Amino acid sequence: ENLSALREMGAEIAVVDSLSDRGLGDDLSGVLIGGGYPEIFSKELEANYQMRRSLKERIMDGLPAIGECGGLMYLCRSIERNGEKRQMVGVFDGDVVMHEKPKALSYVALEASRSSVIADQGAALRGHEFHYSSIEGLSSELSFRVLRGKGIRDLMDGAVCHNAIGMYTHLHYLACPGVPAKFLKECRAYSRR
Structure with missing residues (x-):
């Protein structure tokens, strides 16, 4: 339903496979990395260095991006599971x-404590979270106060780096119509650069 929204x-949707594609197309003006289980594919994700490098370079250049739960995990520096640590994107x-x-x-339930690529300061968002992971050593500013739930740490969610946001919360865009509107506005601005 989020893609339909x-x-x-x-929006024109292009599917990118982070396991097999070697990079992002030059014509992309935004990236949505949905939830999933990157820990299961961490060896394969780590092995695709070209995609990891391409994604990081584009995000550091200002490409709007949303990493949702598993997407957040993929955008972090590494994933450790069963004593094995695998390198990820590093945004x-x-x-x-x-x-x-x-x-x-x-x-x-979230409240935006600052503006980001998906919400203006003060916006209220709703969703759900379900994860078996925690994130250690994250120094990124967090943009959402968690009114209900846990978030990344200290009742905060939404790590920000340039025009990217990574969060444990899974949002449903029909319940938060401002999110896709704001994200597409940021994507259009990026494509006009």
């Missing part, structure tokens, strides 16, 4: 650690 607002300087038991399972 973006399409209805005029966010935190290291993901996998745990045996869930670290969060909850509906989430």
Whole structure:
């Protein structure tokens, strides 16, 4: 439904495979990395250095990006599971650690404490979180106060780096119509550079 909401607002969706594609196309003006289980594919994700480098370079150049839960994990520096540490994209300087038991399972209510690529300061967003990981050593500024749920740390979610945001919260765009509108506005601005 999130992709449909973006399409209805005029977005053209291109699918990128972070396991097999060797980089981002030059014509992309935004990236949405959805949830999933990157820890299961961490060896393959680490092996695709070209994609990791391409994604990091483009985000550091200002490409708007959303990393949602598994996407957040992929955008971090590394993922450690069962004693094996795998290098990821490194947009966010935190290291993901996998745990045996869930670290969060909850509906989430957020309030934007600062503006970001998906919300203006003061915006209220709702979603859910479900993850077995935590993030250590993350120094990025966090942009959402968590009113319900856990977030990344200290009842905050939404790590920010340039025009990228990474969050544990899974948003449903039909419940948060301002999110796709703001993201597409940022993508259009990037494409006009």
